[in-house]
Amino acid sequence: MVPNKKDVIRLLEKIALYMELKGDHPFKIQAFRKAAKVLEMDDRSLEEIDQLTELPGIGKGIAMLINEFITTGHSSILEKLQEEIPKELVYLLQIPGLGAKTIAKLHQELGIQTLDELKRACVEGRIRKIKGFGEKTERNILQGIEQFNKKTFRIPLAQMLPIAKWVEDRLSDMKGIETFFRAGSLRRLKETLKDLDFVIATNHPKYVREQILQFPNIKDRINAGDSKITCKFSFDFDVSVDFRIVSPDSYPTTLHHFTGSKDHNVRMRQIAKARKEKISEYGVENTETGDFFTFRNEKDFFAHFGLPFIPPELREDGSEIDKVEELPDLVSEGDIKGDLHMHSNWSDGVHTVSEMVEACRRRGYSYVAITDHSQFLKIANGLTKDRIRRQLELVRKLNDQYSDITILAGIELDILPDGSLDLDEDILQELDVVIASIHSAFHQSERQILKRLKTAFENPYVNIIAHPTGRIIGRRKGYSVDIEKLFQLAKETNTALEINANPKRLDLKPEYVKIGKEMGVKFVINTDAHSKESLANMEIGVKFARKAWLNKQMVLNTMDTDQLLHFFKQKKEGKSDSFT
Template sequence: MSNREISSILEEIGTILELKGENIFKSRAYYNAARIIRYYPESIAEIVRKGKLSEIKGIGEALTKKITELVNTGSLKYYEKIKNSVPPGFLNMLKIPGLGPRKIKILYDKLNIASISELEYACKENRLLALQGFGKKSQDNILSGIKFLKKYYRKHLFNEAIIEAENVKEKLSSIKDIIRLEIVGSIRRKKELIRNINIVASSNDPEKIIRHIITTEGVKGGFTDGKSKIIYSYFFTDISIHLYVVPDDKFPYALYYYTGSSNHIKLMEKRAEKFNLKLNEDGIFRGDSLTVIKDENDVFQNLGLSYIPPELREGLDEIEIAEKGEIPELIKNEDIKGIFHIHTIYSDGSSSIPELIEVASKKGYEYIGIADHSKSAFYANGLTEEKINQQHKEIDNLNNKNNNFKVFKGIECDILPDGSLDYSDDILEGFDFVIAAVHTHFKMSERGMTKRVIRAMKNKFVTMLAHPTGRLLLGRERYSINMKKIIKAAKDYNVIIELNANPYRFDIDWRLLKYTKTKGVKIAINPDAHSLEGIYDVNYGVGIARKGWLESKDAINTYTLNEVQNLFKEMKK
C-alpha cells in the first residue's frame, strides 16, 4: 500500500470525525498524520514491516496500531465503522467550495440535509435564509458552488491523477503476462484536469489479463467487454481506470490511439482517407492489409507528418504544422536551471532558505528566487519592512558563502484594488525581482480588473505577473480579465508572465501560451512553492509549458545564472 493510499484514508477519517462533531484535536491528529505520511520520503509500508512506525514524530501509539492494521491487511475496521456512521452524501457535500464540516453538520442537525441534491433544493426554496450562520449570501454562494461542482464532476487535479496512475501502473507491472505498459489519455497529454486514468498494456493473452484484474482484491466495478478492455477502480480511489490490453504487435497503435485526443484522432482518420488508408485502434490498413510499425513515430510517417509530441495532440493546428515539418523542440525538465516564486518561513512557507537551497542544489539548479508575501497579505504573514531587511541580510550572508549558487531577493507584491502596489518604489527598488499579484477583490468587472493589473504592470520595478487569472482548479473560477490586453501590456512594459506550476493553478492557461509566445512575451515557470515538496511542482509546469508549445528559449528558467542576472539588471533600467 502506497503512502498516498494510507494518507487518503487517514484524511477521510479526520474529515468524518469533524463531521460528527468529535473533539477537534482528534480529527487534527488524523489530518496531521495524513500530511506526514503523504510527503514522507520513505515507504510507510516498509517502515511498518520493520516495526519502526512509532519512531516517526506525530504518529502516536493509537495511530501506529491503525496504520499497521491497514498496511498488513489492506483494510481498517475502524475506518469501515466510522464511514458507515455518517450519511454517504456528507463527503460529497464537502466538495462544494466554501462548505466545511461544521456547516454540513448544522445543515443536517437543523434541516436534515444529507446530500447535494437535498441541499440544492433547500437553497432554491430559501430554507437557509433564516438559518443561523448562513443567510442569503451563503445560500447564493452554495448554489454557485453546486453549479461549479456539476461543471467539474468527476474531474481530478493532474498531480493527484498522475500519482494514482503511477500506483496503478506499478500494480499492473507485477502481472507476469504483461509485456509492455504505458499511461495514456489526458495524463500523457498533460491536461490540467483528469477524468479517467487510461493505460495501455500488451500481452500474448489479453483475456487472461482481464480475468486476473477482475478477481484482484481491492478492485471494484470491473465492467469489461471480456476481451481487451476493462473499466474499474480500487476501493481507495474514485478515479476510474480504463485499461486496454492488446497483442504486443498492436501496442504502438494502441499507445497512439488511446493517447488521443478524440479531436486529434478524428482529424488523423480523415487524413488517412486522403492516402487511401484506414486508421483505427488496431492499426493503419490499406484495404485489409495491416501496416507493420515499430513505434508511434511510424504512425505519423505513414501519413506524411513529422512526429507530434503527445502534449500537442488536441486537434488544433498541430497536424498542419507537422505537415510542414515545423513542430518545435519543446522545453524539457532538464532545461530548467533555476526557479522563482518560492515562499519561506518568513511568510507562509514551511521551509527555511538554507533548506530550499539544499533541495534546489540537489536538483542541479544554479539559482532560486525567494518571493514571500507582501505586507497587505496579513493572512499569510506578509513581510513588514523590518522583516524584509532581516531576510535580505540572511540572503546576503548565504550568497557570500555559496559561490556556485545564487539566491535572488524577490517579493510577491499585492496589487491593490486601484492598481497601486503594496510597497513604495523605494522599497521595491531593493529587490532583485518583483512579482505582482492579485489576491483580493476578485469580483471586479473585466474592464476594472484589466485596468487594475495593467496599472501595476506599468511600475518599472515589476518583473513578473503572477497567476494572471486567479483561478483555483476545482476550487474557484478565474476572475474576469482581458488576457489579450494583459499580454499586450506585458510586451509593452517588459513584464514576464508567470506560468504558475502549482497543480491547483496552472495559470496562465496553456491555451494562451502559444499566443503569448508569438507576441514575444517571456514566461517564468514558477512553482509557487510553500514547502520543499512544492519545488517539484515545476515538473508539472514544464508539462503545461510543453502543451502550450513552449521551447527552451521561451522560459527564463532555462537561462544561466549570468543571463538571469543580466536580464534583471536590464529590466530595472
C-alpha cells in the same frame, strides 16, 4: 435578436441530436456536427465570414440553413424535426449507455418520453418484453439513470493526479507486465478529466486482467473483456479507469490510439487511408498488400507517415498534424534553468530556504528565486520589511556557499485591493526579483483589476506577474481581466507573465498564451512550490506551456543567469529591449 455564431453552433448540434433520434443517416448527422466544429474552430465572427461555403464541411445545404436562421431567427429544418420528435427524448440521450436507437425504440414501443416514464417502465419490467431487450438491459438502464442523476462532472487534473499515481504504483508492483503508461486526456494534460486511461503491454494478458480485477477500491466493473477493462473506483469521489491490455508489439500504436484525442486519431487515419493504409490499435496495415507494420515506439509510428513525433499535449483537434511544419523548437523541461517562484517556511511553505535551494540544485538549476509572500497575506505569514531584510541576509550567506547555483532574493508582492503595492520601493530595490500577484478582492470589476495590475506592471522593480488570472481549476474562475490589455502592458513594461505550473492553477491557459505569444510577450514557467516535492511540477508547467506551442526563446527561465539578471536590470533602468 440576431443570432451570433455560438447560437448557430448550438443550432447545428441540436439538429444533429434530433436527426440521431429520427434515425437519419450517421454520415449526415456527422456532417452537421462537423459544420458546427468548423465554425467553432474559426476565429472569425459570423459577420467576418464572407462565404460560409468556403469553410470545409459547410456546403450549400447547411449554408442555406444558417442564412435562414440568421435572417429569420428560426430554422424550418429544426422546426420540422421538433414536430416529429418530442424534445424530452433529446434529454434522454445524456443517460450513459443509452443511445439514439435504443431511445427511439423505447419511444416507439412503449411511448416513453420522459426520464420518469423510462424509470417506471424499467421498474415495472415492461422493457424486457420488447424484442431485443432483456432483464440485463433493464437493469443497465436503471443504473444509467442513477449515474446520470449523479451527474459525473469532469474532475480537475490536480485531483486526478494522485489517483493516477495510485494506479501506477499498483501496476508497477504487478508481475507479468512488460511496460505501461498513462494515456487519454491525462497524458495530453487536459486541465479537467472524465476518466483515467492506462495502456499495458504484456505477454500474459489473462494474468494481468485477473490482477487488475483484484485491485482494492473497485466499486463497479463496467467492462471486463480480455483486452479492455473499465472499472469504477471509489476514492473521495468515484473515478472510472480504463485499462487496455495488449501485446508488446502493438503497445506503441495502442498507446497512440488511447492517448487521442479522438480528432487527432481521425486525422491520422485519414492520412493513412490516403496512403492505402489502415491504422488500428494494433498497428498499420497496407490495405492492398496486406502487409502489417508494428513499431518500436510512437516516434517510429509517426515517422512511418513522414511526421515528426507530436507530443501528446499537442494532440488536440487534428490541425496539429497539418501544421506540423510550423512546429517550433518547443520549450522542454531540459531548457529550464531555474525556478523563480517558490515559498519557504518563512511564509506558508513547509521547507527551509536551504532545503528548497538544495532541492533546486539537485534538479540541476543554475538559479533559484525564493519568493515568500509579502506582509499583506497574514494568513500565510507574509514577510514584513524587517523579515525580508533578515531573509535577504540569509540568502546572501547561502549564496556564498554555492558556486553552482545562484540564489536570488525575491518576494511575492501582493497587489492590494486599493490598487497599491504591499511594499515600498526602498525595500523592493534591494531584492533581485519581485513577483507581483493578486490574492484579494477577486470580485472587482475588470477596470479595477486592470488598474491594480497596471500599478504592478509600471513599477520598475516588478519583474513578473504571477498566476495572472487567479483561477483555481474547477473551483474558482479567477478575477475578470482584459487579456489583451494584460499582454499589452506586459509587452510595454518588459514584465514577464507567469505560467503557473501548479496543477490546481495552470494559469495562464494555452488559449491566452497563444495570444500573448503573437504579441511578443515573455513568459516564465514557475512552480509556485510550497514544498520541495512540488518543484517537480515544473514538468507539468512546461508541458502545459507547450500546448500553446511555446518555444524556448519566449520563456524567461530558459535564459542563463547573466541574461536573466540583465533582463531584470533593463526594466529597472527603464529600457525596453527584448532579450535574445
